[in-house]
Amino acid sequence: MSSLDHKAGFVSIIGKPNVGKSTLMNALIGQKLSITTAKAQTTRHRIFGILTGEDFQIVYSDTPGIIDPQYQLQKSMMNFVFESLQDADIIMLVVDPFDEPDDNQILDLFTRSTASKILVLNKIDLSHQEKIENRISNWSKKIEWQEIIPVSALNKFNLDKILETILKLTPVHPAYFPEGELSDKTERFFASETIREKIFLNYKKEVPYSTEVKIDEFKEEEDIIRIRAIIYVERDSQKGIIIGKGGASLKKVGTEARKDLEEFLEKKVFLETHVKVEKDWRKMDLKLKRFGY
Numbered sequence: 001m002s003s004l005d006h007k008a009g010f011v012s013i014i015g016k017p018n019v020g021k022s023t024l025m026n027a028l029i030g031q032k033l034s035i036t037t038a039k040a041q042t043t044r045h046r047i048f049g050i051l052t053g054e055d056f057q058i059v060y061s062d063t064p065g066i067i068d069p070q071y072q073l074q075k076s077m078m079n080f081v082f083e084s085l086q087d088a089d090i091i092m093l094v095v096d097p098f099d100e101p102d103d104n105q106i107l108d109l110f111t112r113s114t115a116s117k118i119l120v121l122n123k124i125d126l127s128h129q130e131k132i133e134n135r136i137s138n139w140s141k142k143i144e145w146q147e148i149i150p151v152s153a154l155n156k157f158n159l160d161k162i163l164e165t166i167l168k169l170t171p172v173h174p175a176y177f178p179e180g181e182l183s184d185k186t187e188r189f190f191a192s193e194t195i196r197e198k199i200f201l202n203y204k205k206e207v208p209y210s211t212e213v214k215i216d217e218f219k220e221e222e223d224i225i226r227i228r229a230i231i232y233v234e235r236d237s238q239k240g241i242i243i244g245k246g247g248a249s250l251k252k253v254g255t256e257a258r259k260d261l262e263e264f265l266e267k268k269v270f271l272e273t274h275v276k277v278e279k280d281w282r283k284m285d286l287k288l289k290r291f292g293y
């Protein structure tokens, strides 16, 4: 293979919350990298998922769902989306069959970009042919898409078509990352995300949104990885909810997270969790900075 044949590019996965962006990226790279839950605004960062082939490298960016930001954390989340749009070779807008292609801010962001544009209509397993065709026709009137692809990320249906389309649109370029590299994020980051996923799955209402997880210690030994995580909440009352009666809720979160981490890190894990209050961290610039936003 000559280096003139090698293709590489950045593909930004964007869309409203909960349409399945993270599920789609995980399916496209064949590994659970990004956390996924039924709650909106699960993803808070831009996360690279790198797919390296014999003669290509696709650097996917999973991004937070696009919303009208109400507080400081959400503003930072939207900045991750804007950044990913700026250096995209290809933008993949993910929508679901319930999404009406109205004149929303997403399309405004789009028309300003010179990147190739793919529309992915996800969750077609929840819809039917007529509605899907109707949606495709509506979306195709909005802007000029290089391709519109109906898929089910959950059932891994029609994902080959996405890769095929991306490869056609990817520029000739050497690889950006060494072979074997899966993401730009560290094992510590994925450890904190795994715990956050379990918090999103186990608690209701505002609690998951008020929670941030920091890894205080990540120590790899011969046959075990010792991880100490701090779970930050915004108020004392939330600390009580996270811990639960006799510590039962926190224990459940810890056990579920440890199991996933052992699979992800392919090693035995000892996970220790502590809960602390960091008052109103979501609204304060300095605290957000410390948390990596």
Ligand SMILES: Nc1nc2c(ncn2[C@@H]2O[C@H](COP(=O)(O)OP(=O)(O)OP(=O)(O)O)[C@@H](O)[C@H]2O)c(=O)[nH]1
Pocket: 016, 017, 018, 019, 020, 021, 022, 023, 024, 035, 036, 037, 038, 039, 040, 041, 042, 043, 044, 063, 064, 065, 066, 122, 123, 124, 125, 126, 151, 152, 153, 154, 155
């Ligand atoms: N039925 C069905 N459900 C799906 C599909 N893809 C994703 N989901 C579900 O939709 C929910 C949201 O998925 P995520 O991948 O977390 O969505 P997201 O767009 O990353 O959400 P945010 O990070 O909050 O913006 C989860 O419960 C997924 O299991 C699909 O193709 N079919």
Ligand SMILES: [Mg+2]
Pocket: 021, 022, 023, 034, 035, 036, 042, 043, 062, 063, 064, 065
């Ligand atoms: Mg997500």
